Every structure is written in C-alpha cells, then in structure tokens.
Amino acid sequence: MPTYMMSGFPMPTNVIDRMDAIRRNFLWQGNCDPNEHKYHLVNWDEVIQSKKVGDLGIRNLKLQNRSLLMKWLWRFASQEQALWKETIKARFGMENKWTTYMPTQPYGTGVWRSIRSQWIKFANNCKIKVGNGGKTLFWEDVWAGQETLKNKYPDLFNLSLQKVSRIREMRDNQGWDLKFRRHLNDWEINRVAELLNTLEQYKDLTPNEDNLFWLPDKQGRFLVGSAYKTSQRSVCQSSGWPWEMIWKVKVPFKVACFTWPLAKQATLTQDNLMKRCRQFCSRCSFCECEIETINHLFLHCRETEVMADFHQFKRHKLDYAKEHQRGSSLLE
Ligand SMILES: [Zn+2]
Numbered sequence: 496m497p498t499y500m501m502s503g504f505p506m507p508t509n510v511i512d513r514m515d516a517i518r519r520n521f522l523w524q525g526n527c528d529p530n531e532h533k534y535h536l537v538n539w540d541e542v543i544q545s546k547k548v549g550d551l552g553i554r555n556l557k558l559q560n561r562s563l564l565m566k567w568l569w570r571f572a573s574q575e576q577a578l579w580k581e582t583i584k585a586r587f588g589m590e591n592k593w594t595t596y597m598p599t600q601p602y603g604t605g606v607w608r609s610i611r612s613q614w615i616k617f618a619n620n621c622k623i624k625v626g627n628g629g630k631t632l633f634w635e636d637v638w639a640g641q642e643t644l645k646n647k648y649p650d651l652f653n654l655s656l657q658k659v660s661r662i663r664e665m666r667d668n669q670g671w672d673l674k675f676r677r678h679l680n681d682w683e684i685n686r687v688a689e690l691l692n693t694l695e696q697y698k699d700l701t702p703n704e705d706n707l708f709w710l711p712d713k714q715g716r717f718l719v720g721s722a723y724k725t726s727q728r729s730v731c732q733s734s735g736w737p738w739e740m741i742w743k744v745k746v747p748f749k750v751a752c753f754t755w756p757l758a759k760q761a762t763l764t765q766d767n768l769m770k771r772c773r774q775f776c777s778r779c780s781f782c783e784c785e786i787e788t789i790n791h792l793f794l795h796c797r798e799t800e801v802m803a804d805f806h807q808f809k810r811h812k813l814d815y816a817k818e819h820q821r822g823s824s825l826l827e
Pocket of ligand 1: 779780781782783784785791792795796797798
C-alpha cells in the first residue's frame with residue numbers, strides 16, 4: 496500500500512479504482528491465471544465495510560487517504576514554530592489559532608487545499624484542551640462543555656466588554672474577571688452565577704500552551720487508525736449483524752474466513768451456480784435428497800450431521816443449527 500504517498504497527497508479516484516480492481520481480483524482469484532474466470536461473490540462496496548456491519552473490513556482507500564491527510568492538520572495545530580508550518584502560515588494566512596484559510600488560488604495550492612478541505616471533519620472530532628489560555632477565545636471557542644459560551648449565554652455575551660478576549664486575559668489572581676457594559680439586573684446575576692459555576696472546573700490554568708484534544712482517543716492524541724474508524728462509523732451504521740459469531744469464535748482463522756461467505760450466502764453451491772446460468776440437476780451430492788443450498792449442505796444434510804458428530808464440533812454453529820428446525824439458516 497502506498498501509505499507514504501497517501502499521507503501527503505490526495506489519491507486520484509482513477510488510481511483508487513485501479514487499486515481496488517487489483518485487490519478485488521486478488522481476493523476472489525488469488526494467484527490463479529487472470530484469464531481464468533472466477534466469480535466475485537460479494538459486492539466490493541460491502542467487502543470494504545467494517546467487520547462489525549457484516550463485511551470483511553478491508554481498508555477503504557478513500558477513507559484511509561483522508562485519515563492520513565488529517566494527520567497534517569493535527570501537526571499544523573500542535574507543532575509550534577516548525578519551518579514548514581511558518582511557510583504555510585505565511586502563504587495562506589490564519590483563519591484561527593489552529594488552521595489557515597481555505598486556499599482559493601487556482602495554482603500552487605493543490606496539496607494544502609486537499610489537506611485543508613478535511614478541516615471540518617477533523618474539527619468535529621476535536622475540542623480545545625486549555626493550558627495557559629493564551630490561544631483560546633473565551634466566548635467563541637468550544638472549550639467548556641459541548642458548545643461555545645456565546646451560544647450558551649447569549650444574554651451575557653451581549654453585555655460583555657470582552658467579546659474577543661482570550662481566556663488568559665479574563666483571569667487574574669482573584670479569579671474570573673468578567674466585565675459588562677452596565678450594572679446587572681437581579682435576573683442577570685443568576686445567569687452570571689450559573690456561568691461561574693460552569694467555569695469552576697476550568698479555573699486552573701497550566702503553563703502549557705493550549706492545544707487540541709482528539710476526542711476519539713482517551714489520551715487526546717490524533718491517531719490515523721482512530722480517524723479511520725471514526726469516518727467509517729459515520730459512513731456505515733451498526734446493523735445488528737452478529738459479527739462476533741464469525742470473528743470472535745476460537746477457531747482457526749481460515750475457518751472464520753470460510754464462515755463469512757457462508758453467512759453472506761455467497762458460496763458456489765448448486766443453487767447459487769444455477770442463478771449464474773449454470774445448468775444442473777440440483778441435488779445434494781451427499782444425500783441426493785434435497786436441493787444443494789448453503790443451509791442444507793452445511794447445516795441440515797444428514798451426512799453433515801454425521802461429520803459434525805465425528806469431529807465433536809458441537810459448541811459452535813453446527814450444534815446451534817442442529818437444534819433448529821430444517822430450513823433455518825446459519826445466522827438466524
Ligand atoms: Zn444432503
């Protein structure tokens with residue numbers, strides 16, 4: 496995987512498509528002769544979804560590329576006085592303390608523009624970790640709770656004389672130094688008390704610089720893997736698929752890999768081959784009594800039951816299925 500290139504440059508769609516074609520062929524054809532026809536039994540868009548929603552968890556290159564690019568946004572926000580950062584700052588100007596303006600010029604901006612375009616997704620998963628309060632705007636940044644204080648206390652914000660002050664400027668030795676343009680009414684004093692109560696847990700500033708805190712990680716550090724999982728979660732919601740029955744069972748990995756297409760009803764039993772225009776007199780080749788379907792062949796065929804007993808394979812899916820009536824499927 497060209498991770499090094501993907502970590503600095505946006506991957507063109509046709510390159511992603513070509514790489515997906517190579518990976519898709521390898522998954523279904525292995526090292527066989529490429530001219531030999533093999534069926535692709537599960538849609539590729541499903542294969543690259545997470546195992547937890549029933550698929551194979553192969554990396555989605557587009558999301559992986561995005562996650563790697565986000566790493567530069569993290570570095571830009573957290574590294575102080577790095578030469579590359581100063582160059583980008585001088586070239587595009589700062590929109591806030593954490594990132595630049597979105598580049599709009601048509602030439603010479605492609606690399607940073609593609610990185611900067613990930614900012615909204617990146618910022619949605621960050622909060623500000625206040626250190627000395629020198630970078631964070633008191634009213635307009637999200638640092639105390641889930642929303643800005645401006646949104647939470649719009650009445651007090653309108654009265655404030657410190658609308659663009661940073662946290663450090665609003666602290667003195669006595670505590671919070673809130674300045675308003677007139678004396679407060681009785682009902683407004685209650686709101687100020689509420690605000691001070693909210694600020695109580697943030698009163699201790701530290702000597703460190705303010706920094707971003709990456710919410711998906713407990714330590715607050717940006718990790719490409721967690722960014723990938725977060726963006727994948729936003730693409731596919733959990734479907735209630737019993738993925739642990741396949742991937743968490745203590746069986747050899749190749750058995751788990753074999754169970755996955757069975758559960759997806761995607762193996763080349765005779766009924767599936769007939770759907771692909773192959774002509775058969777469809778009968779189970781063991782018992783010759785019923786149509787060869789996945790459920791029959793792996794669960795309900797009397798020969799399968801004998802083999803399951805022989806191998807004492809009772810604690811897993813076959814035993815589970817034997818207790819069910821004929822016709823039940825593998826993961827019902
Ligand atoms: Zn049979």
